[in-house]
Amino acid sequence: MDINCNVLFVAIFILFNTSLANISTDEAALLSLKSHISFHPNNILASNWSSSSPVCSWIGITCSSRHHRVTALDISSMQLHGTIPPHLGNLSFLSSLDISNNTFHGDLPQELAHLQRLELINVKSNNFTGAIASFLSLLPNLCFLYLSSNQFSGRIPTSLSNLTKLQELRLQNNFLKGEIPREIGDLHYLTTLDLEFNKLTGSIPTSIFNITTLHNIALSENNLTGKLPTTICDHLPNLKGLYLSKNYLGGIIPPDIENCRKLQILSLSYNEFIGTVPRELSNLTALTTLVIESLHLEGEIPMELGNLKKLQWLGLPFNEFTGSIPASIFNISALQIIEFELNNLSGTLPSDLGRGMPNLEEFFCGGNNLSGFISDSIANSSKLRKLDLAVNSFTGPIPKSLDLSENHFSGSVPSCLGNVTSLRYLNLAFNRLNSLPANLGSLQDLIEFNVSSNLLSGHISLEFGNFKSATLIDLSKNDFSDKIPSTLGGLAQLINLSLAHNRLDGPIPDLFSKMLALEFLDLCFNNHSGEIPKSLEALVYLKYLNISFNELSGEIPIGGPFANVTSQSFLSNDALCGDSRFNVKPCLIKSTNKSRRKRVLTGLYILLGIGSLFTLAVGFVVFRLRNTKKSASQKDVSRKRA
Template identity: 55%
Template sequence: MEKRCIHLAVILLLLQQIKTTFSMVNITTDQTALLALQSQISLYDPHNVLGRNWSTSTPVCSWIGVTCGPRHGRVTALNLSSMNLKGMVPTQLGNLSFLISLDIRNNNFHGSLPEELARLRRMKRINAMNNNFTCTIPSFFGMLPNLQSLYLSFNQLSGNIPPSLFNITKLKDLRLRGNILGGKIPQEISSLCCLNFIELQDNKLTGAIPPTMFNQSSLKQIGLTNNILYGKLPGNICDNLPNLEALALSKNQFDGLIPPNLQNCSKLEILSLSENDFTGTIPAEIGNLTMLTVLQLGPTYLKGEIPRELGYLQRLQIFGLYQNRLSGSIPASLFNISTLQILTIVDCQLTGSLPSNIGQGTPHLKEIYLGINNLSGVFPESISNASRLTVLDLSYNKFSGSEAQSKGPDKQ
């Protein structure tokens, strides 16, 4: 029995030695990969951050920006954000097989991300925003089954959005804003069952929005501003978007009516439809979006009156309505939104006078732009109650009286 115990102890000791040796070999692999990265950027590290810190005389897990796992001692996260680094990402980075998070945002990396990163099967987060990466979006991202967040905004990526991106069934956050991407939004987007945020603003995307995008109940934010998208918004746009908080479609070529169905996106906080070709009237149903803080509706080709129901938006902070073909007066209900900070109703062909209590119900109002309309009457003295007002533009209207004459752009 005693000999058996001795044999067991020897076996356990050998296993521990093998494990230690194996771990040392693996951390050496991680060290080699990181040193390869250091060699790519050593000439462009203005403060020599990595040169002073990444040294073979100190453990890898103590290096700046490096995090290791407590169990296996392997590199699990690399954070080199905002270090003003310049260079290329080496192929050896694909050897960091335990890497979960890669954050190199706010630097000057260029070239392309190497295909060897496809070996990082544990990867959950990649943030390469605000660099100078060029070429196309690598299709190998679709081979990372655990990827949840992919940030590639503000680079110089071109070409189409690869459909393979939408093979990543766990993807929750996709941000591609501020590139040179073209082509259509892939229909395959419908396969992303867990997508919360999609940012495609400031690209050159064309075509219509895939109707399947509006069937993803997990979506919280849709950003499509400043592209070349066109077509009509579906009448049932909000039937399957119960969690949507922001819908930004400005600076495109959408036409047709603004769907009254938007009221079903009851959690909507930001609605921006400016600089499109919408026609018809402003749906009164928008007044049911009581969580709205930002509402932008111009310029478009809208007509009719401003619905008084917009006064129900008691959390609204910014209201923008300009260069439309509206009629009637400004509803008094807008001046009872106590949270309102910026009110812009410019070049909309509105008539009538302003309510006598203007300023009393808007204590947080900072800027008012009402120029290029046909508003008339005496400008109310109650505006003096808006103590935070810094900009008041009433130009090109028909106001009368000394109070109106003393008001102008950038004057209180």
């Protein structure tokens, strides 16, 4: 019994010491990592990762309760800068490594291949360079590999196909080149393949479209070529996102896409696809986003797309579509964004436009051949923030409820527009409007306001000073008169201000110097007078200035932005003077000596005048005193005689 107890005691002692040695190994590995971190602004690791406290209590460390070993390292988003030491490969029980969102650089050490328990590696959003390490394929339990947003280069290793348990492979936003390895098709548990924003070439391996577990295929912004297989969705029953935009893919859009019945996002923009929009897409009833922009598609927009009741974003711009817009589309209540601009669409918009789209936020239909009226019912789309119907042939009164430029709208802008307080962009340029409502100042969140090239007259409203969020105000080419309201000087966010080609008069407001964000200022072809405020030298971001064809006078400032402008900014202001590079007459310079002499002489004349007056006053007093004494003496003589 005693012998058995002794054996048990020795065994426990050895096991305890082995445990200590192992956790000591983990501690040494982590302290080595700490020593390779050259910058950590909050000094969290410097104070917390210390031998004076247990490793398992350190920030970012998780230990297993069974073996008392480090199983997870998470130091993501700590603004750490440094390199990864090879000692990290000694964390033999590590299953999760997350150092994302820092600025680590250099290579990933090959000693990480020792971490056979690793299931997750997340090093995204750092500055790692070099090729993707082939040793990663030696990690048999790896399920999640995130290497995105670094500076990895070279080719995607074919050996990654050895990671048979891999579920997510994210390599986007690097400098990877070459073809996509067909061996990736051997990853039978893969749910996400994200290779976007690289320099990959060649065609998409058909083997990828046979991975039945895939939820997302993201290959946008590469240099991929070729055609999509006609059976693209025969083996993708779980696909939810297909992102292929900004490549050089050609051929037709395969009707077989309808078999990806769980598809929610289909993005094929900026490729070389031809033909028509397959009507079969209307069977993708889970679709929320359909964007097929800037292709070579033609024909009519299928009316069956109106069956996509979950659709939130429908983008078909920059194609060659003809015919009218199907009325069924305007009854998709979930729609938030519609983009049909720059096609060859014709016909009219529905008379009840807006009633079936309560969630619509952006509607782009500019650059087509649409005609007819724009119904007031568009106001029912109460969430509408952007409306672009420019360059069409619309007629009639302007709707109450916004790019409506380059049409033939006339008359007054309705006052109810001032009630659309959610409006951010209002473009009414190039119409025949003659008055603006007084309550436009209520649009305090307006970012851009453009009413140029209309028939607007009268004074500029003081209420425009309420556009505190505005970055652009363009009132040019109208018939505004009177002075510029000083309230405009309070628009601190304003970047672009154009009041050119009006009949404005009076001085340039000195308060314009408070618009410190201003980059573009055009006041040409008005009747402004007075001097150019020297305070405008404070507009250090001003890149364009045009105050030509006015009646300004005095010296042109030379500091701040005036150091970079040319004579073109001051044309036809005959009373201006200043530096010869402005092609104006020199200013009259008064001699300093003459001025000083004149001041001295003036002072002397004043002193002489004062002295003369003082002398006369003294003389007058003396004269009176003498007369008084003489009269007194004569009275005394008379008394004595008497």
